[in-house]
Amino acid sequence: MSSQSPEPARRVTTRTLLAMKEAGERIVCLTAYDALFARILDESGVDVVLVGDSVGQVVCGFDSTIPVTLEAMIHHGAAVRRGVRRALLVIDMPFLTFHVSPEETLRNAGRVLRETGAEGVKLEGGGEAVLPHVRKLVGAGIPVMGHVGLTPQSVHALGGYRVQGRDPANAERIVAEAQALADAGAFAVVLELVPRAVAARVTETIAVPTIGIGAGPEVDGQVLVLPDMLGLNEAFEPRFLRRFGRLAEAAREAVSAYAEAVRGGEYPADEHSFT
Numbered sequence: 001m002s003s004q005s006p007e008p009a010r011r012v013t014t015r016t017l018l019a020m021k022e023a024g025e026r027i028v029c030l031t032a033y034d035a036l037f038a039r040i041l042d043e044s045g046v047d048v049v050l051v052g053d054s055v056g057q058v059v060c061g062f063d064s065t066i067p068v069t070l071e072a073m074i075h076h077g078a079a080v081r082r083g084v085r086r087a088l089l090v091i092d093m094p095f096l097t098f099h100v101s102p103e104e105t106l107r108n109a110g111r112v113l114r115e116t117g118a119e120g121v122k123l124e125g126g127g128e129a130v131l132p133h134v135r136k137l138v139g140a141g142i143p144v145m146g147h148v149g150l151t152p153q154s155v156h157a158l159g160g161y162r163v164q165g166r167d168p169a170n171a172e173r174i175v176a177e178a179q180a181l182a183d184a185g186a187f188a189v190v191l192e193l194v195p196r197a198v199a200a201r202v203t204e205t206i207a208v209p210t211i212g213i214g215a216g217p218e219v220d221g222q223v224l225v226l227p228d229m230l231g232l233n234e235a236f237e238p239r240f241l242r243r244f245g246r247l248a249e250a251a252r253e254a255v256s257a258y259a260e261a262v263r264g265g266e267y268p269a270d271e272h273s274f275t
Contacts, residue, residue, distance in 0.1 A: 012047050012088040014120065014143050014187040020047070020220070021209040027188075027221025029211050030229065033059050033076045037226060038083030046087050048211070050122065050223060051077045053092040053153070058227045065152045068094040070108055077116035089118040090145050095153045098123050102136035109142050119143060120187065124151040126177025131184050138185030146181035148174050149215065150193035163214070165198045175202050182206040190223065191215040193240070214240035 010016075020027055029048035032038040033055045041049055055076055056068040070093075077091040091112050098105040109121045120143035123130060137144050149164045165171040175198065178189045188209040191199045196216025203210045203219050212219035227233040230245040261267035 009086045011086055014088070017047070017088070017188055017209045017221075018207075027209055027211060029221055029223035031055075031223070031226045032080050032083070033226075035079045035083035038080040040083075041226070042084045042087050047221070048223070049080060049084050049087045049089050051080050051089070051091040051116075051118070052122075052225065053094045054225050058225060058233055064155055065092075066095045066155075068092075070094060070097050070111070074112060074115045077112065077118055081117040088120070089116075090120045090122050090143075091116060091118045092122050093124075098133045099129070102132050105133040106136050106140055106142075109137050110140075113142060120145055122147055122190065124153050126174075126181045126189075131180055134181060134184040134186060144184075144186045145211075146178065146186040146189040147192065148177045148181070148189060148194075149191050152192075161193070163193045163195065165194045171195070171198045171201075174198055175205060178202045178206050178210070182208045188220075191219060214238065 017027055027047050028045070029050055030041050030046050031050045031052040031054060032041055033051060038049060051073065053065040053068040053073065055072065056062040056065045060068075060072075062068070073091055073094055077089075081089060093105075093109060093112070097108045112118060112121055121137070122145040123134060123137075124147045126146055126148040134144050134146065150161060152161070155161060165174045174191075174194055178191070179202075181189050186208060188211055189202070189206065191202060191210050191212045193214040196218055199210065199212055199215035200218035209220040211221040211223050213223050224241070225233070228236050228241055229243065230247045231243040231249070232247045232251075234248050258267070
């Protein structure tokens with residue numbers, strides 16, 4: 001028997017994701033907002049852990065992602081970093097932190113990486129208003145994940161949470177934006193709420209990985225919001241979501257059992273007490 005400790009799993013990098021696309025291996029991505037769940041994701045072999053600004057809705061109870069601040073993303077990103085050892089850690093740049101000027105975007109993204117230890121940031125949008133910011137970050141050595149289709153930070157301009165790219169003109173726009181992000185140096189592009197045919201075309205067109213959410217199976221990887229996937233967020237029931245757990249139901253049962261044990265004097269028992 002060897003006395004050597006097992007070799008640690010190799011860290012996932014942006015080059016790893018590109019190699020996975022080229023090899024036809026699907027990329028697994030999930031969101032996380034705290035160290036506990038981040039550790040579970042990392043130990044379960046998730047490739048990319050995204051600290052999404054969805055934290056505003058699923059954790060903080062906001063109606064949208066718009067109220068989320070840079071400080072909040074840094075706070076949650078640093079917590080997730082403490083639980084992630086293998087996966088690639090990417091953090092959303094929240095509303096108005098990458099819009100004013102490329103220089104301010106660089107300062108904000110630099111803070112995110114410096115104060116959290118993340119490997120990259122994600123920016124929403126692929127139009128001409130966003131591309132200079134992507135180029136600025138990539139030029140400074142900060143990996144950028146793009147995001148097109150439904151961009152939640154623009155929900156008011158888009159008229160709500162609706163599938164994007166159903167008509168030919170908008171489908172062409174999504175393909176063009178994804179290509180522009182890849183050309184600007186983005187290492188991957190998230191496709192959210194777009195028809196599967198459009199997502200398939202983007203995946204075939206651009207050289208970098210595509211990660212879908214509500215974009216069908218013809219993409220290089222998938223991402224879901226963790227509380228949605230685990231069945232903790234029961235009120236959210238979009239067509240694209242598959243629940244892989246029923247944790248809200250299990251949590252209610254556990255809390256009810258605890259309350260019954262406390263009220264009935266069954267907990268704590270002798271084995272839970274100190275003498």
